Amino acid sequence: MTDRPGEDELIARYFAPLAGPAGLGLKDDVALLKPPAGRDLVVTTDALVAGVHFFADDPPGAIARKALRVNLSDLAAKGAEPIGFALNLALPGDWTADWLAGFAAGLGDDAAAYRCPLIGGDTVRTPGPLTLAITAIGAVEPGRFAARGGVRSGDRLYVTGTVGDSALGLRLRLGQGPALADADRLQLLDRYLLPQPRLALAPAIARFASAGMDISDGFVGDLTKMLRVSGVTATIEMSRLPLSPAASAAIGADPSLFPVAASGGDDYELIVATPASAAAAFEAAAAEAGVAVTPIGEAVAGAAAPRFVDHEGRPFKFGRGSFSHF
Amino acid sequence: MTDRPGEDELIARYFAPLAGPAGLGLKDDVALLKPPAGRDLVVTTDALVAGVHFFADDPPGAIARKALRVNLSDLAAKGAEPIGFALNLALPGDWTADWLAGFAAGLGDDAAAYRCPLIGGDTVRTPGPLTLAITAIGAVEPGRFAARGGVRSGDRLYVTGTVGDSALGLRLRLGQGPALADADRLQLLDRYLLPQPRLALAPAIARFASAGMDISDGFVGDLTKMLRVSGVTATIEMSRLPLSPAASAAIGADPSLFPVAASGGDDYELIVATPASAAAAFEAAAAEAGVAVTPIGEAVAGAAAPRFVDHEGRPFKFGRGSFSHF
Numbered sequence: 001m002t003d004r005p006g007e008d009e010l011i012a013r014y015f016a017p018l019a020g021p022a023g024l025g026l027k028d029d030v031a032l033l034k035p036p037a038g039r040d041l042v043v044t045t046d047a048l049v050a051g052v053h054f055f056a057d058d059p060p061g062a063i064a065r066k067a068l069r070v071n072l073s074d075l076a077a078k079g080a081e082p083i084g085f086a087l088n089l090a091l092p093g094d095w096t097a098d099w100l101a102g103f104a105a106g107l108g109d110d111a112a113a114y115r116c117p118l119i120g121g122d123t124v125r126t127p128g129p130l131t132l133a134i135t136a137i138g139a140v141e142p143g144r145f146a147a148r149g150g151v152r153s154g155d156r157l158y159v160t161g162t163v164g165d166s167a168l169g170l171r172l173r174l175g176q177g178p179a180l181a182d183a184d185r186l187q188l189l190d191r192y193l194l195p196q197p198r199l200a201l202a203p204a205i206a207r208f209a210s211a212g213m214d215i216s217d218g219f220v221g222d223l224t225k226m227l228r229v230s231g232v233t234a235t236i237e238m239s240r241l242p243l244s245p246a247a248s249a250a251i252g253a254d255p256s257l258f259p260v261a262a263s264g265g266d267d268y269e270l271i272v273a274t275p276a277s278a279a280a281a282f283e284a285a286a287a288e289a290g291v292a293v294t295p296i297g298e299a300v301a302g303a304a305a306p307r308f309v310d311h312e313g314r315p316f317k318f319g320r321g322s323f324s325h326f
Numbered sequence: 327m328t329d330r331p332g333e334d335e336l337i338a339r340y341f342a343p344l345a346g347p348a349g350l351g352l353k354d355d356v357a358l359l360k361p362p363a364g365r366d367l368v369v370t371t372d373a374l375v376a377g378v379h380f381f382a383d384d385p386p387g388a389i390a391r392k393a394l395r396v397n398l399s400d401l402a403a404k405g406a407e408p409i410g411f412a413l414n415l416a417l418p419g420d421w422t423a424d425w426l427a428g429f430a431a432g433l434g435d436d437a438a439a440y441r442c443p444l445i446g447g448d449t450v451r452t453p454g455p456l457t458l459a460i461t462a463i464g465a466v467e468p469g470r471f472a473a474r475g476g477v478r479s480g481d482r483l484y485v486t487g488t489v490g491d492s493a494l495g496l497r498l499r500l501g502q503g504p505a506l507a508d509a510d511r512l513q514l515l516d517r518y519l520l521p522q523p524r525l526a527l528a529p530a531i532a533r534f535a536s537a538g539m540d541i542s543d544g545f546v547g548d549l550t551k552m553l554r555v556s557g558v559t560a561t562i563e564m565s566r567l568p569l570s571p572a573a574s575a576a577i578g579a580d581p582s583l584f585p586v587a588a589s590g591g592d593d594y595e596l597i598v599a600t601p602a603s604a605a606a607a608f609e610a611a612a613a614e615a616g617v618a619v620t621p622i623g624e625a626v627a628g629a630a631a632p633r634f635v636d637h638e639g640r641p642f643k644f645g646r647g648s649f650s651h652f
Contacts, residue, residue, distance in 0.1 A: 088459035128454015133414035
């Protein structure tokens with residue numbers, strides 16, 4: 001059993017080194033957290049299943065990082081700063097000590113990089129696929145939380161980074177994409193493997209945004225959802241969507257991939273709304289934080305679904321709908 | 327699709343009615359929690375997998391209740407009062423609307439009964455077995471948290487309720503137990519199906535206990551763990567273990583079931599240590615709270631594993647070791 005420790009030894013060996021003070025050395029069943037005084041807490045949780053949200057043969061460190069990052073992305077969208085996270089890990093029977101060491105190393109690197117220590121968790125076995133759930137807790141000043149439903153008529157709408165890289169990376173991962181230069185191919189594959197949570201933008205969101213949401217199920221579907229919950233609508237000119245050079249190369253080689261980029265999941269970029277009066281300050285703060293933000297339209301009154309149009313104002317033609325993790 | 331809604335409709339239909347104010351109507355990706363002023367937070371998370379922690383054909387409401395209750399049991403052991411919980415639900419392909427309605431109804435009943443509202447979650451599909459993870463958050467006064475490692479030499483050791491009912495119920499569920507009167511049989515089966523979190527005892531634990539732990543992996547194994555982490559030991563006379571009439575009947579019919587009761591998992595009773603000076607007050611507070619507590623021994627200095635002895639002081643003979651969920 002030396003390379004297959006029991007649960008307690010597994011926790012002590014691989015996970016206790018990642019624990020922050022609230023984790024009590026992972027020697028208790030619970031975490032004890034002193035919440036920062038005068039702050040609200042933001043709690044988010046996301047589950048990932050092998051074969052659904054990632055490939056079972058992805059590097060274990062990347063699986064761990066993705067599981068943490070999709071939760072950090074939610075905190076960023078709300079303007080919250082991470083405090084810590086709990087991990088549920090359901091391991092299939094064929095796990096190895098090497099696999100778990102790689103998993104813990106990736107998780108530890110990200111926990112340190114994003115200042116979000118492990119505070120607790122649970123490890124169980126499963127006869128099914130590897131399944132992870134992470135619950136992350138963040139803090140935000142009262143009144144600064146960027147709700148999904150906070151978009152108001154007249155607000156400017158922004159998207160961070162570039163859209164569609166991950167969906168295109170997934171196509172490549174499935175052997176379905178066009179031929180691309182190695183650098184472009186690797187960049188898209190990497191964006192699918194490893195989301196980039198936009199935590200650097202969280203302070204600007206807390207300060208200036210009226211609403212925030214991260215893109216997990218695709219730009220088109222998630223923007224539609226955000227505007228519907230907010231009770232507003234918009235006309236979005238699709239040619240304004242920010243694309244990476246790699247995505248542009250893929251779409252140049254196969255234009256039918258543009259709707260995939262616009263609707264595909266796993267971007268983990270943010271959609272942010274700001275009052276028009278705060279737009280310039282938000283853009284300056286984003287530049288200061290080193291996060292690209294692209295204005296993509298303006299919210300207007302109305303309960304209709306947003307209109308997605310081409311550069312001549314005609315309805316944009318989608319190949320298929322928004323990706324859903326469910 | 328009327329009886330198989332998508333994720334958003336599923337959440338709106340089944341889970342939004344269970345959400346507390348922090349859940350934002352489950353219309354956001356996150357919960358926004360105002361932590362009670364001047365309290366520490368206790369965070370606990372437990373995952374349950376069909377076929378490992380419960381039977382896939384258990385009533386859906388009971389599966390939901392068990393998932394919540396095993397977490398509430400951890401809060402109780404720490405002297406914490408529940409604030410809310412997040413649910414991760416990985417559904418296999420064959421779920422039905424009826425199943426989910428039953429699941430949500432059970433969850434909602436317990437959320438109300440234990441004053442622990444749903445604050446968020448995530449629903450995904452899985453090609454594997456039904457898998458749930460619940461993360462519960464509670465509050466405790468600073469300095470009142472009952473750590474697992476807090477047992478001190480001289481402390482009195484208590485166990486709540488009765489030990490072993492659940493392990494015996496599991497035997498019966500597997501068709502392995504002795505013939506019993508219907509009432510006894512049903513009581514043991516019910517204790518396996520539905521843990522009874524001892525939240526009523528949490529205020530007494532916060533006030534008087536030096537340490538607390540819930541029994542998930544069996545009395546013997548969990549007490550051993552608690553004393554080891556605390557750096558103390560004890561001699562436990564096994565005849566002092568509180569048994570229910572139903573467990574006594576089962577053990578009377580088959581004495582080899584006594585070690586099963588003492589070592590088997592899923593009790594979700596609590597082991598509590600108090601300073602000797604607080605023992606009388608703790609017992610009075612427990613009586614006031616309506617939770618039976620039985621003194622089972624005294625912690626003494628020493629790093630050795632606790633001794634489990636029979637009524638003549640001889641080493642107790644175990645059939646097999648502590649159950650492990652891992």
